[in-house]
Amino acid sequence: MKTQNGAFASTGSACPKKATELFFVTHPMVLKALLGPFLTEADAECGRVVMRSADAHVTACLVDSIDDITRWHGVNNGRVCRAFAGADRREASHG
Known part of the structure; x- marks a missing residue:
């Protein structure tokens, strides 16, 4: 993409990344999330196990x-x- 002066527009860190969900580990006895944010449900599940x-x-x-x-x-x-x-070790042993 070009701006009006002919220079290319920056697409670096100023541009937010798209996502649909963030995941958190919560507990009914605590008002806010204990762990998070996580980008995937699988990572949040590892947090729940921890x-x-x-x-x-x-x-x-x-x-x-x-x-x-x-x-x-x-x-x-x-x-x-x-x-x-221990999920990284399991993935490494299966990979």
Whole structure:
């Protein structure tokens, strides 16, 4: 895409990324999410396993878009919870 002066428009970090859902780990005894955001339900499920509580569950929140910081947190939270849940080791052994 070109702007009026002929220069190409930036498509870097200023552009928000599209997403339909963010996932969180919640517990009925706590008013706000315990873990999250996560970009995938599978990552949030790993977070729920890490919580070691039968009452913890995964909830989803619909969003129009997410910014780069939220995306980074979602990716990072997923990596950390997969590592603690042992999901990375299971994937590596099957891969």
